[in-house]
Amino acid sequence: MRKSWLQGYILKRLLYAVIIAWGIVTITFILIRIGPNSPADKYLANIAARGQDVAQVTAAIESRYGLDKPIIVQYGDYLMHLAQGDLGWSFSTSMPVIDLIGKHWIYSFQLIFLSSLLAAIIGILLGMYSAVKQYSKIDYIISTFSFAGISIPNFWLGVMLILLFSVKLGWFKVFYDTTLPLLSLENLKALVLPVFTLGTGMVAGYVRYTRSAMLDNLRKAFVTTARAKGLPERTVIGKHVFRNAMLPLVTIIMFDLGSIVFGGAYLTEIIFGIPGLGQISFNAVFANDYPVVIAITLIGTFLALLVNLITDIAYTYFDPRIRYE
Amino acid sequence: MNNSRSAESRPVRIHGNRRLFLYYWNRTKQNKLAIAGLGFILFLILLALIGPFFTADPTHVDFAERNVPPLGFSTEESIYDIKTNAFTVNLIEGTWKHPLGTDGKGRDMLAMLISGARISLEVGLLATLIAICIGALIGVLSAYLGGWWDNVLMRFTDIMMTFPFFLLLVLIIFMFGPSLTLIVLVIGLTGWTGAARLIRSEALSLRTREFITAARALGASDARIVIRHLIPNVASLIIVMATLSIPGVILAESALSFIGLGDPSQTSWGIILNDGQKSLDTAWWVAVEPGIMLFFTVLAFNFLGDGLRDAFDPRSNLDAR
Numbered sequence: 328m329r330k331s332w333l334q335g336y337i338l339k340r341l342l343y344a345v346i347i348a349w350g351i352v353t354i355t356f357i358l359i360r361i362g363p364n365s366p367a368d369k370y371l372a373n374i375a376a377r378g379q380d381v382a383q384v385t386a387a388i389e390s391r392y393g394l395d396k397p398i399i400v401q402y403g404d405y406l407m408h409l410a411q412g413d414l415g416w417s418f419s420t421s422m423p424v425i426d427l428i429g430k431h432w433i434y435s436f437q438l439i440f441l442s443s444l445l446a447a448i449i450g451i452l453l454g455m456y457s458a459v460k461q462y463s464k465i466d467y468i469i470s471t472f473s474f475a476g477i478s479i480p481n482f483w484l485g486v487m488l489i490l491l492f493s494v495k496l497g498w499f500k501v502f503y504d505t506t507l508p509l510l511s512l513e514n515l516k517a518l519v520l521p522v523f524t525l526g527t528g529m530v531a532g533y534v535r536y537t538r539s540a541m542l543d544n545l546r547k548a549f550v551t552t553a554r555a556k557g558l559p560e561r562t563v564i565g566k567h568v569f570r571n572a573m574l575p576l577v578t579i580i581m582f583d584l585g586s587i588v589f590g591g592a593y594l595t596e597i598i599f600g601i602p603g604l605g606q607i608s609f610n611a612v613f614a615n616d617y618p619v620v621i622a623i624t625l626i627g628t629f630l631a632l633l634v635n636l637i638t639d640i641a642y643t644y645f646d647p648r649i650r651y652e
Numbered sequence: 653m654n655n656s657r658s659a660e661s662r663p664v665r666i667h668g669n670r671r672l673f674l675y676y677w678n679r680t681k682q683n684k685l686a687i688a689g690l691g692f693i694l695f696l697i698l699l700a701l702i703g704p705f706f707t708a709d710p711t712h713v714d715f716a717e718r719n720v721p722p723l724g725f726s727t728e729e730s731i732y733d734i735k736t737n738a739f740t741v742n743l744i745e746g747t748w749k750h751p752l753g754t755d756g757k758g759r760d761m762l763a764m765l766i767s768g769a770r771i772s773l774e775v776g777l778l779a780t781l782i783a784i785c786i787g788a789l790i791g792v793l794s795a796y797l798g799g800w801w802d803n804v805l806m807r808f809t810d811i812m813m814t815f816p817f818f819l820l821l822v823l824i825i826f827m828f829g830p831s832l833t834l835i836v837l838v839i840g841l842t843g844w845t846g847a848a849r850l851i852r853s854e855a856l857s858l859r860t861r862e863f864i865t866a867a868r869a870l871g872a873s874d875a876r877i878v879i880r881h882l883i884p885n886v887a888s889l890i891i892v893m894a895t896l897s898i899p900g901v902i903l904a905e906s907a908l909s910f911i912g913l914g915d916p917s918q919t920s921w922g923i924i925l926n927d928g929q930k931s932l933d934t935a936w937w938v939a940v941e942p943g944i945m946l947f948f949t950v951l952a953f954n955f956l957g958d959g960l961r962d963a964f965d966p967r968s969n970l971d972a973r
Contacts, residue, residue, distance in 0.1 A: 343807070350811040358827060478951040480903050482910050483943035486929050490939065494932050590818025590907070597911055598929075608819075609911060612826045624823045627816045635814065 415618030435603030446529035454537025476531025540572035585631025679963035686959020703766035714758035782840025787847025795855035895957035
């Protein structure tokens with residue numbers, strides 16, 4: 328019985344995801360169309376800046392982008408291209424956008440993966456400790472630091488770390504050498520400050536979520552039952568309280584990943600010169616490289632959508648109490 | 653407020669409101685951090701309102717007085733003389749004329765920070781107001797109309813929620829050009845999703861309560877039920893939501909300005925920080941000061957929002973502490 332409604336639910340979620348993806352693509356298309364600068368304008372500005380003949384190129388671009396066709400046909404073409412994985416041509420780097428992304432995604436992935444993993448482990452452990460020792464001195468210290476952590480602007484923290492550790496102390500260099508292999512000691516060392524910058528806010532957030540989720544569950548009757556039947560405190564906390572607190576936590580962590588972490592990683596990459604997707608998009612903004620900026624926004628959005636979808640489906644497996652009609 | 657109310661019911665209502673206000677104020681007052689936060693926010697508002705009358709023009713450039721450190725600090729400036737081919741080292745000390753120092757163009761940091769406070773507060777309050785209004789409207793409508801409308805509005809909310817907020821902001825500013833009005837509008841028009849969901853779920857649970865049924869039985873119209881019964885009952889939720897979303901808005905504007913996508917005609921904290929980042933080795937205070945302001949502002953709103961949430965939550969037993 329359970330299998331069948333679950334399959335129906337997954338199908339329904341997939342359908343929603345497709346509708347949301349379509350909505351996102353459509354909103355982006357509308358934004359491009361109502362924007363005061365069309366992609367062609369930006370392209371032409373680029374051509375003119377290079378001293379080439381604008382009039383000659385205009386017609387070529389119009390047919391390349393299909394701008395001479397009716398709007399509805401353009402919309403159809405746009406959807407078709409995206410469905411085929413064709414994200415356009417990056418003229419500031421002279422390569423297809425998809426290749427550009429293929430070359431640089433790993434740096435973003437590395438930064439986000441390391442920061443999220445470390446932040447989740449440290450944040451959850453500190454949060455658990457804080458909840459179990461509620462109102463103790465260490466609880467107050469952890470709570471104060473987590474309040475400071477969620478309030479500190481992460482881009483400012485990055486600049487301060489550079490000021491302290493690179494300018495004043497000279498411990499870390501602040502540029503990333505792409506010629507060296509990804510996991511070389513030099514480049515891992517260059518990742519220390521960025522991971523700290525991106526991770527601080529996350530740790531603080533997770534401490535707060537974990538603490539309140541643990542406290543909610545600690546007051547429940549089943550905890551008293553578990554203690555009454557003589558289970559050791561370790562088992563009560565680790566097995567009964569923590570497992571129940573984890574469920575809402577996982578959703579929050581995954582949702583943060585899509586909505587907040589991407590923005591933070593964008594800024595962190597710019598500050599520390601990590602050649603990831605945020606840096607690429609940032610460069611493209613100032614080079615007027617339209618397709619790249621749009622492609623990276625779309626990729627970020629689709630990833631967020633995918634993460635939410637996986638979380639929702641995983642949730643139904645982990646928590647058998649959940650039922651959706 | 654509420655001019656449409658009939659004269660007879662007014663004294664009772666105001667009395668009730670004042671009593672309720674006092675009740676919540678007393679509960680909020682117990683949280684010292686919340687009061688500290690409120691105090692800092694009021695100080696900031698005052699600073700932004702009357703500060704400009706007492707400080708220099710934040711855009712006034714004076715190269716003779718560039719890179720002056722804050723009061724109590726000193727820096728060394730080495731000047732290269734092309735004729736004698738020698739370096740002369742000048743010791744620059746902080747002066748009372750520029751208590752917080754000057755930047756690389758000789759602009760007064762204090763004046764710039766006050767201008768930044770005004771911009772941050774404007775952006776934070778206006779964008780949040782827009783976002784909360786849209787969120788409340790969509791949330792209440794979705795809960796109250798239900799069915800097909802609910803489905804469409806919530807799917808639209810899902811779509812807006814999925815956009816990584818900052819990437820969308822960068823995309824729109826990139827396409828339409830940087831201006832403060834646009835930044836406020838975009839943050840307001842995209843930041844309502846959390847409020848809409850929360851208010852919808854609260855309104856959904858309220859909709860089936862007895863007092864709503866009673867109001868309907870007495871013949872109250874839909875509009876009256878929404879305005880007089882639903883919205884006042886989610887008001888506390890809306891206030892907490894608004895207080896806690898202001899810091900995010902302020903940070904978003906600063907982050908945009910920091911990476912050079914802010915309004916170049918305004919002296920905001922993010923823009924000062926952007927300049928400061930480039931001169932870390934010659935004038936560290938230009939990067940440090942706006943960040944400290946930003947940090948305390950965000951902290952103040954977080955403290956206040958947390959305190960308000962506890963005060964409004966009938967389940968939190970403040971007296972027991």
